[in-house]
Amino acid sequence: MEFILLGFSDIPKFHWLLFGLFLLIYVIILLGNGIIILIIRVNPTLQTSMYFFLSNFSFLEICYVTVTLPRMLMDLWTLKGNISFFACAAQMFSFLTLEAIECFLLAVMAYDRYVAICNPLHYPLIMNHKACIQLVAGCWISGIPVDIGQTYQIFSLPFCGSNEVNHFFCDIPPVLKLACGDTLVNEMLVYIFGILFVTVPFVLILGSYSRIISTILKLPSNTGRTKAFSTCSSHLIVVVLFYGSATITYLQPKPNQFERMGKLISFFYAVLIPTLNPVIYNLRNKGIMVELRKLLGKLLT
Template sequence: MKSTERNLTTMMEFILLGFSDAPKFHWLLFGIFLVIFVIILLGNAIIILVTRVDPTLHTPMYFFISNFSFLEICYVSVTLPRMLVDLWTQKGTISFFACATQMCFFLVLGATECFLLAVMAYDRYVAICNPLHYPLVMKHEFCIRLVVGSWIGGVPVQVGQTFQIFSLPFCKSNQINHFFCDIPPMLKLACGDTFVNELVVYVFAVLFVTVPFMLILGSYSRIISTILKLSSNTGRSKAFSTCSSHLIVVFLFYGSATISYLKTKSNEYEGTDKLLSLFYTILTPMFNPVIYSLRNKDVTEALRKFLPRLLTL
């Protein structure tokens, strides 16, 4: 009994192992991730500013893009600063409460991203498949409701899921073989039978990841079908260019997240788990400003007008 109590008290603190299996590359990784963090912050912040300042970008599509950019800043700020601190100090100590808080914010913002990507796909579907009804359907008030619903839709469920995970007894080890507090590595530390908890994770993964992904695929199948019927090559190429940027982000985010959360529990591919997690936690937010600025003519034109004014301030 005393031994069990002693083990449980040590779980008031965890150790994030992060990239401890490659100690020689700590400073290199710190430099790489610091540059990525700066790119994410500056890139997404510029997109937000440009879409607010340029009147030609005051449309539902860019309203969703600016919200998505703000979400990406919040999303990456949950994990990346902590990882940079751990790489700098080479200590991964994190308290029980801080770990639970990090997981909760990560899950809530992850659910928001899933919903917002689906909302953006619906916006493109209406714009391309029903262009005459677009101004009537995508009114500003309706767009605000969609964004607010995306932000708060997953809050109660993900808070409850975090509470459920951290209500488990952790007595195997206090070392989390990951660079942030995520569900799969936390379940590996739990004692006893975690079948019910894993089942709940699968159910919520299907609801928040798979269902929005299927809705996006359905929207884009209709979009592609409509684009192929266009007689104008110019209109067809413009529509493909607009939608392809969204699809790149979708496949990067959903593909890596789906594999991470729906694959079987195993210690054999923990290195692969970290690599997949890097895709949906860091690389997707980094690619977002690049994709939406370099692959979008309207944003590129707005940047050409905005950056010279910014540099003269």
């Protein structure tokens, strides 16, 4: 009726240090993304499609880490990793759904940059407010039915052996390893859904950026090329970090191998990347930086 998340129990001497570190990371993620949302919401000059998608992405990052980090903090505080069968299933479903939403949202953000750079005259018409809302709603809704089915498939398997999940949250590979019997069908479904939610959006992103780069290189001035590249660079960095780690995790040949490395990679894309995202967008986005300086100036005076 329950699983035990081993998490970082192999290094018990450092559990208070890890608790403090993860708590600090969680606060940074909440504050960093919350400030981005606040700045975009209250500033009239940032009411464009690019910043609309960015605020949704920041909200998604808050939801994304809230699925895993509070649970990790509780386990480190209590030194217990017990999680009920249904809570584990709910955590897996929530994490997979938010991960799928992030894949699609990153693809939509790439399409937004493609229209802005390759078709600037029609940009306000194509990326109007209604279209932006429909695209974001599509991202949030699209992954739910499939992830319900995938989670149900995995937790319908018999679990008759060990109940110790060698991970810090209920992810597919470590939970699937505990199932009894043949899991070939489930592993094939992981590959299929991985291709559907990871590879397809990534191909769309590559297609958008190939057209973007081709258009930028044709610009007559170096200033125009630099400005165009600067509007895309932060998004491209996030895409490479997120898709690289997610691909390694879900499309590796055997999900039950390299457990320690898999835990490290999962920690990278589930915790560290959401921590870096506000920094990446703040440091490379002039609009956000200008408004952030204004906000800090008002608070300090």
